[in-house]
Amino acid sequence: MLFLVLPVQALLLRGLSAQFFPTLLRPVVLDTLRISLLTTGCTMLLTVLLGTPVAWLLARYDFPGKTVLDTLLDLPIVLPPVVAGVGLLLAFGRSGLLGAPLELAGISVAFSPAAVVMAQLFVAAPFYLRTAKAGFMAVDRDVEDAARTDGADRWTVFRFITWPLAAAFLLEGLVLTWARALGEFGATILFAGSLQGKTRTITLAIYSALESDLAPALVLSAVMVLVAFTVLAVVRRLGSAHTWR
Amino acid sequence: MKSSPPTSTHPGSILKTKLLISTLLLGLGNASAVSLTVFAAASLTDAFAEMGRAFDAKTGNTTTFQFAGSQALRTQLDNGARADVYASANNAQFSPLVKSGLVTGGQPFLSxxxxxxxxxxxxxxxxxxxxxxxxxxxxxxxxxxxxxxxxxxxxxxxxxxxxxxxxxxxxxxxxxxxxxxxxxxxxxxxxxxxxxxxxxxxxxxxxxxxxxxxxxxxxxxxxxxASYPIGTLKNSANPEAAQAFVKFVLSGEGQAILKKWGFLKPR
CATH class of the missing domain: 3.40.190.10 (Periplasmic binding protein-like II)
Known part of the structure; x- marks a missing residue:
């Protein structure tokens, strides 16, 4: 017990000192918070847009190779992030599989905020996919069928029946995805590099600050602890919400 | 390590005793063979890996390395990491440790x-x-x-x-x-x-x-x-072996290895 609690307490004790707010307002720290919020925001948007249809498809239809696809989509959850980074480099880097076509199209992702988003999407989106799929599977098909016999088309059924009923699951998945994206380190430092104001996210900033000026590292660590608490609280809330039904 | 010769003439027990002795040798080494930890700047990765092999072959020690940016090594040493030798890629990441009494020495060993x-x-x-x-x-x-x-x-x-x-x-x-x-x-x-x-x-x-x-x-x-300083840690468990490693780096043999890997003589 003490083993689990003590490090967190140490972080809060050292991080939440009188220097907390002045350090928080330093450009280095603000830049980092901005980058992290922006990139994780993009990641969440892309996750919802691309992940929801896939999760729905996986929950509702059987097709050849479904198990394989299902497993592949879960793979990033168990894959070490640094391996994900190597994979992204080999696929989308300049000398990677898609490097030449991307270069021709005038797109160069490496070392850009887009690379940060790609790294986060790769490691974090599966969390949303999993929970969203479970959410869609939990929706009572009879209710959907009833709506359909009342003349609702498929989109209307999805929009007014399936989506609201699965919403708690989707939200929980989204929160988990966000937390995972915010904590991303291994894939990001390899695939996106580390530049203040461009690709240096909170975790990368903590890592680089540790080597010179401890204060920003402590403050950012404390912020991450607070964020983690909040995320847990929200997930708990949502969890109890969808067990009522 | 001195061990008495096996008293039994039974071949199996001789083998067992031999195994025991070699296990002890591997595990503890003899009186002068120790395990040494060297913290070295990332640029020394290849050269010091070879340096370690040459040093170990000569002394029977087991030298392990941690290579990273000197600033990272310095932070780790500042926070109590255990090491015997520290080689930095500049003085800025070295002399603060001398000042705080963690490291002694600081002789430039290459440029x-x-x-x-x-x-x-x-x-x-x-x-x-x-x-x-x-x-x-x-x-x-x-x-x-x-x-x-x-x-x-x-x-x-x-x-x-x-x-x-x-x-x-x-x-x-x-x-x-x-x-x-x-x-x-x-x-x-x-x-x-x-x-x-x-x-x-x-x-x-x-x-x-x-x-x-x-x-x-x-x-x-x-x-x-760029001038690289090297020194030993004050709290080293094997100060003599640590000194021997520094000496070896500065010796003709050590300098030849550094030269082979593209480094220049210290100024």
Whole structure:
């Protein structure tokens, strides 16, 4: 017990000192918070847009190779992030599989905020996919069928029946995805590099600050602890919400 | 370690005793053989790995290394990491440890130069002036990393000369797409072809790197001379072996290994 609690307490004790707010307002720290919020925001948007249809498809239809696809989509959850980074480099880097076509199209992702988003999407989106799929599977098909016999088309059924009923699951998945994206380190430092104001996210900033000026590292660590608490609280809330039904 | 000769003549028990002795030798070593931990700057990765093998072969010790940016090693030592020897790529990451009494010594054991490298299959950067052109992707080390400090000193020297315009370093730094935590990560980005050019040490252009990168000419007046200090840790468990390692690095044999890996004599 003490083993689990003590490090967190140490972080809060050292991080939440009188220097907390002045350090928080330093450009280095603000830049980092901005980058992290922006990139994780993009990641969440892309996750919802691309992940929801896939999760729905996986929950509702059987097709050849479904198990394989299902497993592949879960793979990033168990894959070490640094391996994900190597994979992204080999696929989308300049000398990677898609490097030449991307270069021709005038797109160069490496070392850009887009690379940060790609790294986060790769490691974090599966969390949303999993929970969203479970959410869609939990929706009572009879209710959907009833709506359909009342003349609702498929989109209307999805929009007014399936989506609201699965919403708690989707939200929980989204929160988990966000937390995972915010904590991303291994894939990001390899695939996106580390530049203040461009690709240096909170975790990368903590890592680089540790080597010179401890204060920003402590403050950012404390912020991450607070964020983690909040995320847990929200997930708990949502969890109890969808067990009522 | 002295052990009495086996008293039994039974072949099985002799074998067992022999096994026991060799296990003890492997585990504990003899009186002078110890295990040594050396913290060394990332640029020393290849050279010190060979240095360790040569030193171990000579002394029977087991030397293990931790290679990282000197700033990272210094932070770890500051926070109580156990090591016997520390070799840094500059004094800025070394002398604070001497001042706080953690490290003794600090003799320069080699010097190193900077090198601008570019991928072989990418012709975007041909001359130093190209480094300031818009759209070029440069990777350098973070400013607390010794090579990052030297890189910025090089930029100041170029600015002062006015050879490529007084705002060369501004244009250069605008092209920087990543600031890496150690020099080997910088070199890797060029090796992978992700960056158009990078600033590393000339010793980083190892045989493994040479076939994938070009080295560009960097006039001597802009180049920086990096001096590497080495010392032993005050709380070392094996101060004598630690001293022996430092001595070996400074010896003719040690210096020959460093020379082989592209380092220069200490100034």
């Amino acid at each position: 190193n130069r900077l090198a601008v490298i570019a991928p072989k299959n990418n012709a975007k950067v041909q001359t130093l002036a190209d480094l300031g052109k818009p759209g070029v992707k440069l990777v350098i080390a973070d400013k607390v990393v010794p090579v990052g400090t030297y890189t910025r000193q090089m930029l100041t020297a170029i600015d002062k000369s006015g050879a490529y315009g007084r705002d060369f370093s501004d244009r250069f730094l605008n092209n920087v797409v990543s600031e890496e935590p150690n020099v080997r990560q910088v070199a890797l980005k060029v090796q992978l072809g992700e960056a158009d050019a990078a600033v590393v040490y000339s010793s980083d252009v190892t045989p493994a790197l040479r076939h994938s990168v070009r080295v560009m000419t960097l006039p001597t007046r802009f180049n920086q001379s």
